[in-house]
Amino acid sequence: MPKLNIAGFVEDTVVEGPGRRFALWVQGCHRRCAGCCNPGMLDFVPKTIVDASWVCDRIEASRCANGIEGVTFLGGEPMLQAEGLSEVARFCRERALSVMVFSGYTLEELEAEELPFAAELLQNTDVLVDGAFDAARPERERHWVGSANQRFHYLTGFYGSGIERDPRFPHGFELRFRTDGTVLANGFPWEPTGSFGQNGDDRRKPQGVQTWPR
């Protein structure tokens, strides 16, 4: 099984795609989009190195315990860890779990650039949300995306088009208050405040907030 360098995960969330989902953030992105909400996930440094099978085990445990309907891959840039993620995605699809991927690459770029294993990951993806965050075009209406240029591609029939505007899905963020005194935040919109600091930047979180949004 290939390795993955992950920044974090949430086993059961309702704000990272349709329904209850396992969300996985990978470490490393070569872009430096102004206003990126995950600056702590951009450097190509080892964070948590795991086998793809380890992630599969966590997903299976959440499927049994929480009844999740799918998984969401975010980052960082998932397409730069497509070998491991394609293995996880295949595992999920075999169990009728949907796969949603957020990428800074457009679908056209992915088809043209031939990133290693990106085609395999796309073959096992139900919904691709593409395009890098553009702070000049903030998104105000659709779920889960930060800017208006980002597109939803429905690569299978698992979901009908238009889920990004479906009022049945919550539009917000989650906070998890952990026993060690820290708070884990994920979802969108995540509006940074003076007390929490900038998303993904642990050095600016005097109250111990750790954020894993997209």
Ligand code: SF4
């Ligand atoms: S917004 Fe997305 S594509 Fe842009 S730097 Fe951040 S993680 Fe990378």
